[in-house]
Amino acid sequence: MSIPVELAELQVKTGxxxxxxxxxxxxxxxPHLVSLSTSWHHDGEASALLMSVSAGTARNATAGSVVTLCYPPLNHDGYSLIVDGTASVHDGVAPAGIDAIPEGKALLRFTPTGAVLHRSAAPGFANSATGCANDCLPVDASTT
Amino acid sequence: MSIPVELAELQVKTGxxxxxxxxxxxxxxxPHLVSLSTSWHHDGEASALLMSVSAGTARNATAGSVVTLCYPPLNHDGYSLIVDGTASVHDGVAPAGIDAIPEGKALLRFTPTGAVLHRSAAPGFANSATGCANDCLPVDASTT
Incomplete structure (x- = not known):
């Protein structure tokens, strides 16, 4: 379910x-999940998604090797955008354009490593082109 | 974020x-996630949610102590319904009213242990009545 994509394409897709x-x-x-807003941040050559999270979520996110962002579809029958990546805590002042981080929260920096569009397979569906048993698409091949 | 609720109330809410x-x-x-449909099944005194999953997801779900169902809001600004529970594989024939399980899939039986309605907090929001730093509600106190 995790297919490498061009970062520039992922930025368009998250929009x-x-x-x-x-x-x-x-x-x-x-497993644990929380809903939040993400903002792209470009720091020289690197691009990452920034988000404000609780201290507990920050600990979970940085303890593991991989965390996942899942953007639910705006159209309930559409595709979810699922992005795997690595996370670190952004120390210091929030970058320009990012809201100040409230006390007790942390600014998480998420670096994408792969993404896929995903939705449940219709009954009788076997396997998609990606090999996923659900109806998944590489990020460059579909719309939401 | 996990608040015990009456099972009967959860059934109405998932609907x-x-x-x-x-x-x-x-x-x-x-972390791993997959989108799927769930169906309530009532077996004597016990009520559970049934769902068809891949063999890999079934292995993950039954290896851990807790798994989570997250129903995204129909209204994109609404609440997600997050349900924690335990999972086991339903052996044998699918119960009446449940589609036959395709080869390579497993029928997962999910027994809820708690549920919460969740959405991201508005900027400046401190803590909800549930103690969650986001805008969470007990399942009996809100609509989607």
Whole structure:
């Protein structure tokens, strides 16, 4: 379900959604999610998604090797945009254009490593071109 | 974010949504999700949500102590319904009213243990009545 895409293409694609779920794993190996807004930040050559999270979510996100952003479809029958990546806490002052981080919150920096468009397969559907048993598409091949 | 609710109330609430993400944790402790349809099944005293999943998702779901269903809002500004529970594989023939399970898939039985309505907090929002830093509500206190 994770297919590498050009970063520039992912930026266009995230612009078609409004908010995302951030999925992390708790220390006891159970799933956790929170809904939030993401903002692209470009720092020289690197591009990342920034988001404000609780201290607990920041700990979960930076303890694991991979975290996931899932943008639910605006059209309920549409595709979810699922993005895997790595996370780190952005220390210091929030970059220009990013709201100041409230006390008790952390600014998380998410670096995408792959993305896929996903929706449930219709009954009788076997496998998509991506090999996913659901109706997944590479990010460059569909609209929401 | 996980608040016990009456099962009967949860059944009414899930009826206000159309599909859900099932969140599990992979063996390497990374998050995984898939979108799917859920159906309530009543077996004597017990009530559970049934869903068809891949063999991999079934393995993830039954390896951990807790898995999570997240029903995204029909109205994009609305509440997500997040349900924690335990999962087991339903062996044998699918119950009446449930589609036959395709080869390579498994029928997962999800027993809810708690639920919350969740959405991102507006800027400046501190803490909700549930203690969540986002705008969460007990399932009996809001609409989607």
């Amino acid at each position: 078609e959604y409004t908010w995302a779920y951030l999925l992390t794993v708790r220390p006891e190996a159970t | 206000e949504y159309t599909w859900a993400y099932l969140l599990t944790v992979r063996p390497e402790a990374t």
